[in-house]
Amino acid sequence: MNRLDVRDLRTYFFLDEGIxxxxxxxxLHVGDQETVGVIGESGCGKTAxxxxxxxxxxxxxxxxxxxAMLTRKDGSRVDILALPPDSPDLLSIRGNEISMVFQEPMTSFSPVHTIGFQIGEMLATHTDLAPARIRERVVELMARVGISNPRQRFDEYPHQLSGGMRQRAMIAMALAAKPKIIIADEPTTALDVTVQAQILDxxxxxQREDDMSALYIxxxxxxxxxxxxxxxxxxxxRVVETVSTDRLFARPLHPYTQKLLRSVPQPGRRVERLDVIEGSVPVPIGLPVQCGFYARCPAAMKGTCDxxxxxxxEVEPGHQVRCFLYGQETEPNDEWTAL
Structure with missing residues (x-):
């Protein structure tokens, strides 16, 4: 049984200019102890x-x-998206069943509360530990994620920590209640290469020690x-391709994925100019019913893709692609297409 099953998720922003x-x-789905990645250009909808x-x-x-069906720690299943926004069940899921490492800890942490207080809030919400024990537990968590002098750091504010230390503090907060799924949204943004490697390790x-599944964005x-x-x-x-990591790098099928992989520098391979994806991502307001990549695709077929x-x-076992190069099946028209 998957820990998380998401089906036909649609999140729209209703602006004066349009939807x-x-x-x-x-x-998408996330299996038991599985690490799943969601990739794409900025603005493709990953963080949303x-x-x-x-x-x-x-x-x-x-x-x-x-x-979004979640398998909870006790084995029960719940649809997160069906819960009222202010329900106790939803509060018990955030941080306890699913935690998130946000993209930029400097803006995600409160600047007017200490690091220790903010990590401790997670424990105060999801456990019945006494305040003195919460402090000790937070110090243990900070030490576990590699924060030096954790007792001193407990009483420091976010601006007093380096970028790498803030990211470690964010991870400590995400893991405080021992969730079964962790969502890491650009967990190494703005960190130097050495610190990136440390954070990922x-x-x-x-994840291995706590039997967690992970969703990397x-x-x-x-x-x-x-x-x-x-x-x-x-x-x-939209998802345009999904497959195992090994097969994605060995045999990408969607033209967008192919261009994306060719735009990455490869060690030992010298080229005068990296491949680029021509054009830019269209503004997603009032778009025609057609392949979203049509205007930028080198393999676009006029009269079909547009x-x-x-x-x-599914073009082969475990490999799904959204492209007319691999079949003529279309998305059915529904109430959402008309918006």
Whole structure:
């Protein structure tokens, strides 16, 4: 049984200019002790999808459709998206069943509360530990994630820590209640290469020790190659390809994935100019019903790709692609297509 099953998730932002379909029919699953990656250019909907799963989307954004079935620690199943926003069940899921390492800890932490207090809030919410024991437990967590002088750091503010230390503190907070799924949203952004490696090794070690599944959201293909078991490639709010990591790098099928991989420098391979994806991601407002990559695709077929939306089709076992090069199946028209 999967720890998380997401089906047809749609998160739209209702603006004066029109409806932005940030997440437009995404389905994915995370298995037991599995590490799953979600990749794509900035603005493709990766972070909006993650925020939707924890019900962190705020107005003018709204989850308009879909379900996200979570297997809880006690074995019961619950649809996160069906819970009322202020329900105790939802509060018990955030941080306790699913935790998130946010993209930039400097802006994610409160600047007016100490690091120790903020990590301790997670324990105060999800456990019945006494205040004195919470402090000791936070110090233990900080030491576990490699924060030096944890007793001193407990009383320091976010601006007093380096970027790497803030990221470690964010990980300590995410792991405080021993969740079964951790969502890491660009966990190494703005960190130097050495610290990036340390953070990734730490996450992998903690995931193994605590029997966690992980969902990595990133545009760093190096992280995907080293850390991830399966990959979902997103473009313009939709999954365009999904397969195991090894097969994705060995045999990418979607033209977008192929261009994405060719744009990455390869050690030992000297080229005058890296491959680029021509054009830019269209503004996702009032788009025609067609392949989202049509205007930038070198293999686009006029009269086919510009007249219908291809369905996500399994072209070989475990390998799904949303492209008319691999079949003529289209997405059915429904109420969401008309918006």
């Amino acid at each position: 932005v379909k940030a997440v437009d029919g995404v389905s 999808m993650a925020h939707s799963l924890l019900r962190l989307t705020t107005q003018p954004g709204e989850v308009v459709h879909g379900n 730490l996450l992998k070690q903690l 990133t545009h760093n293909l190096g992280i995907v190659a080293e850390e991830v078991d399966r990959v979902y490639v997103m473009y313009l709010g 007249t219908a939306l291809p369905a996500l089709t």
